Amino acid sequence: LAKTTQPISMDSYEGQEVNITCSHNNIATNDYITWYQQFPSQGPRFIIQGYKTKVTNEVASLFIPADRKSSTLSLPRVSLSDTAVYYCLVGAPLSGGFKTIFGAGTRLFVKA
Amino acid sequence: GAVVSQHPSWVICKSGTSVKIECRSLDFQATTMFWYRQFPKQSLMLMATSNEGSKATYEQGVEKDKFLINHASLTLSTLTVTSAHPEDSSFYICSARNQLTTNEKLFFGSGTQLSVL
Numbered sequence: 001l002a003k004t005t006q007p008i009s010m011d012s013y014e015g016q017e018v019n020i021t022c023s024h025n026n027i028a029t030n031d032y033i034t035w036y037q038q039f040p041s042q043g044p045r046f047i048i049q050g051y052k053t054k055v056t057n058e059v060a061s062l063f064i065p066a067d068r069k070s071s072t073l074s075l076p077r078v079s080l081s082d083t084a085v086y087y088c089l090v091g092a093p094l095s096g097g098f099k100t101i102f103g104a105g106t107r108l109f110v111k112a
Numbered sequence: 113g114a115v116v117s118q119h120p121s122w123v124i125c126k127s128g129t130s131v132k133i134e135c136r137s138l139d140f141q142a143t144t145m146f147w148y149r150q151f152p153k154q155s156l157m158l159m160a161t162s163n164e165g166s167k168a169t170y171e172q173g174v175e176k177d178k179f180l181i182n183h184a185s186l187t188l189s190t191l192t193v194t195s196a197h198p199e200d201s202s203f204y205i206c207s208a209r210n211q212l213t214t215n216e217k218l219f220f221g222s223g224t225q226l227s228v229l
Contacts, residue, residue: 034217043118043205043220044156087155100146100207100218102156 004088009107018075020106022088025069030092033064033071038085038105047086048073075108083110114140116208118221125196126229133191133224135206141186142208146218147179150203162189186211196228 005023012018024033032051036044048055050062050071061074075082085105115138125131135145143164148156160181161169168181178200180192189208193200203225207218 041223041225043223046217049217101158104155
């Protein structure tokens with residue numbers, strides 16, 4: 001299983017763009033990169049998923065370089081409600097013994 | 113979108129009693145579900161993988177006789193904390209994958225806060 005490394009915490013202000021980078025040096029060929037958001041006392045919530053290049057949805061963008069050894073979650077114009085923990089996970093679909101291991105995550109604090 | 117329902121949201125019990133937590137996939141089938149526990153200010157720790165129709169696979173250090181998992185149908189997995197003690201107090205979360213998709217997207221329950229007195 002590919003291990004992930006993220007910054008422990010980040011601070012930002014409302015309206016700014018936030019970029020959180022995740023390192024996954026031993027990512028396997030079949031691995032996808034998925035980001036989740038978790039608020040206190042709630043289960044994580046899916047944000048975005050990608051395999052390579054760039055993916056964008058209504059809440060975020062995910063940038064993945066050609067070597068796929070890192071990825072960057074970009075949150076445009078954050079608000080106070082984006083204060084949460086963000087987890088980067090890598091995993092391969094349909095692989096035998098697949099399971100999801102969470103790293104430490106990044107605590108994002110958005111200030112007014 | 114896909115929904116995973118987890119009940120109860122919170123439970124308080126006396127030491128020595130057993131507590132059952134349910135995890136249901138409401139609009140998709142899940143042959144595999146996962147159970148995690150989370151302590152305050154810490155990340156999720158995978159406890160076990162629940163497999164429909166077969167035995168669960170437990171992570172190292174997790175007692176299978178302490179945390180009983182049953183996955184009797186494609187939409188329901190249960191975690192029973194047997195003879196609970198105060199050190200079992202934690203936030204328990206389940207997740208599930210839609211078996212019909214090929215991506216890695218997991219859907220999580222809302223979690224269960226267990227407090228053992």
